[in-house]
Amino acid sequence: MSDTLLGAILAALAATSWATGAIFARIGMQHMGSTTGTFFSLITGFLLILVIALVLDYEAMFNVSVETISWFVLLAFIQFPLGRFLNFNGIKYAGVAPATAILGSTPVFSAILALIFLGEQITLMIGLGIVAVVIGLAMVLYRS
Amino acid sequence: MITTNIKKQLYIGLASALAAAAAYGATQTIARFVVTSTAPASVSATWTIFFGMIFLLFMSLNNIKKDIKAPKKAFFMMGLAGIFSSFGVFFMFSALANAPVTVASPIGAINPLVAMALTHIFLQKLERVTVNMVLGSILVLIGVTMVILGRFTV
Numbered sequence: 001m002s003d004t005l006l007g008a009i010l011a012a013l014a015a016t017s018w019a020t021g022a023i024f025a026r027i028g029m030q031h032m033g034s035t036t037g038t039f040f041s042l043i044t045g046f047l048l049i050l051v052i053a054l055v056l057d058y059e060a061m062f063n064v065s066v067e068t069i070s071w072f073v074l075l076a077f078i079q080f081p082l083g084r085f086l087n088f089n090g091i092k093y094a095g096v097a098p099a100t101a102i103l104g105s106t107p108v109f110s111a112i113l114a115l116i117f118l119g120e121q122i123t124l125m126i127g128l129g130i131v132a133v134v135i136g137l138a139m140v141l142y143r144s
Numbered sequence: 145m146i147t148t149n150i151k152k153q154l155y156i157g158l159a160s161a162l163a164a165a166a167a168y169g170a171t172q173t174i175a176r177f178v179v180t181s182t183a184p185a186s187v188s189a190t191w192t193i194f195f196g197m198i199f200l201l202f203m204s205l206n207n208i209k210k211d212i213k214a215p216k217k218a219f220f221m222m223g224l225a226g227i228f229s230s231f232g233v234f235f236m237f238s239a240l241a242n243a244p245v246t247v248a249s250p251i252g253a254i255n256p257l258v259a260m261a262l263t264h265i266f267l268q269k270l271e272r273v274t275v276n277m278v279l280g281s282i283l284v285l286i287g288v289t290m291v292i293l294g295r296f297t298v
Contacts, residue, residue, distance in 0.1 A: 003242040003243060004242065004243045004244070006242045006243070007238075007239045007240070007241075007242035007243020007244075007248050008239070008243055008248070008251050010235045010236070010238045010239035010242065010243075010248075011235070011236060011239035011243070011248040011249075011251035011252045012251050012254065013231075013235040014231075014232045014233075014234075014235035014236035014239060014248075014252050014255075015232075015251065015252050015253070015254045015255040015258055016255075016258050017228045017229065017231040017232035017235055018228070018229060018232035018252075018255045018259075019255050019256075019258035019259035019261075019262055020228040020258075020262065021224075021225045021226070021227075021228030021229035021231075021232060022225070022229075022255075022259050023259065023262045023263065023266055023267065024221045024222070024224040024225035024228065025221070025222065025225035025229075026263075026267060027218075027221045027267075028217075028218045028219070028220075028221030028222035028224075028225055029218075029222070030218070031214040031215050031217075031218035032211040032214040032218050032219075032222070033204070033207045033210070033211050035200065035203050035204035035207050036204045036207045036208055036211035036212075037211070037218075037222045037225075038200050038204070039197065039200040039201055039203070039204040039208075040219060040222045040223065040226065041222045041223065041225045041226025041229060041230075042193060042196055042197040042200055042226055042230070043197060043223075043226065044222075044223040044224075044226040044227050044230075045193055045226035045227055045229055045230025045231075045233075046190070046193045046194055046197050046226075046230065048227050048230060048231070049186070049189050049190050049193055049230045049231075049233070049234055050190050050194075052186055052190075052234065053186040053187055053189070053190040056184070056186045057184045057186050057187050060183060060184050060187045061187050061190065064182075064183055064187065064191065065182075067182075068178070068182045068183055069191070071174070071177075071178050071182060072178075072183075072188065072191040072192050072194075072195055073195050074174065075171055075174055075175060075178065075188070075192045075195075076191075076192045076193070076194070076195030076196040076198075076199060077195070077196075077199060078167050078170050078171045078174070079167065079168070079171045079192060079196055079233070080192075080193075080195075080196025080197075080199055080200055081196070081199040081200060081203060082163070082164070082167040083164050083167035083168050083171060084164075084196070084200075084229065085200065085203065086160040086161070086163045086164035086167065087160070087161065087164040087168075089156070089157065089160035089164075090157045090158065090159075090160040090161030090162075090164060091157075091161075092157065093153045093154060093156050093157025093158075093160065094154055094156075094157025094158050094160075094161060095157070096259055096260075096263045096267065097256075097259065097260050097263050097273050097277050098157075098158065098161070098277065099157060099158070099160075099161040099164075100161075100255060100256040100259035100260070101256040101260070101277060101280060101281045101284060102158065102161035102162050102164075102165055103161055103164055103165050103168070103255065103256060104165075104253045104254075104255060104256040104257075104281060104284045104285060104288060105162075105165045105253075105284055105287075105288065106165045106168040106169045106172070106249070106252070106253060106288075107169065107172075107249040107250055107252075107253055107288045107291060108165075108169070108287070108288055108291050109165055109166045109168070109169025109170070110169040110170075110172055110173055110245065110249060111291045112169070113169060113170060113173060125290050125291075125293055126290070126291050128287075128290055129286075129287040129288065129289070129290030129291035129293075130287065130291060131287070132283050132284070132286050132287030132290060133283075133284050133287035133288060133291070134287075135280075135283055135287075136279075136280045136281065136282070136283030136284035136285075136286075136287055137280065137284060138280070139276045139277070139279055139280030139283065140276065140277050140280035140281060140284075
């Protein structure tokens with residue numbers, strides 16, 4: 001199996017995991033706030049991932065430089081206080097379906113960041129793609 | 145008054161989801177760099193979730209006293225949400241370690257369609273999935289794919 005195919009399968013598993021997590025979060029957050037819910041969800045998630053990391057990469061787990069740690073802190077800050085909290089907040093107030101539909105536009109933001117920071121150009125396909133995303137989001141929002 | 149509050153909550157929810165998409169967009173680019181140059185995917189996911197947990201602890205300090213009284217079922221559900229969401233992070237970091245962002249990112253974007261299918265099956269009492277939502281999500285996915293492909297057709 002090629003690395004790219006393996007990566008594609010893992011990405012599909014990631015999508016399924018996130019979608020399943022969103023369903024459980026929707027049910028759980030009927031009775032608690034999104035910050036506490038997100039924090040509690042991270043505790044259980046961390047314990048599980050920690051076991052996997054210790055089994056797969058025990059030495060690498062504790063052999064990280066200060067620079068690498070700073071990357072993890074940056075990733076954590078954007079992914080969790082911002083990303084997951086906002087995601088669960090969206091699920092709590094707008095519902096699973098519209099919130100996750102909007103979340104589907106994540107790669108568009110990656111493209112926009114690449115345009116800004118990497119100097120990539122807008123092609124016709126990119127332009128049409130962004131229009132399709134905007135119309136798609138409008139359709140989801142209209143029925144919300 | 146009630147309708148105004150519901151609308152306000154809905155707007156907060158939709159704005160939050162949009163902001164989350166922007167945040168996740170940034171992390172995918174950074175994560176690709178980290179897992180291909182500094183640390184394995186499992187290590188990156190673990191440390192990232194660890195620091196995320198610390199950030200969220202400070203953010204939730206004011207609400208914990210109130211939320212701790214929530215039913216056990218709610219904690220169980222949030223526990224499961226955490227397990228699946230963290231698996232999502234781990235799988236995506238692993239995907240980014242093996243495949244380019246241009247492959248992993250659009251496949252990861254099928255998440256809304258999976259969520260809608262699961263919502264339709266399991267949350268019929270809480271939410272209703274409309275035809276517009278499904279069509280809109282499909283259009284978003286088509287657009288996302290075009291954006292990704294378009295990055296390489298300058």
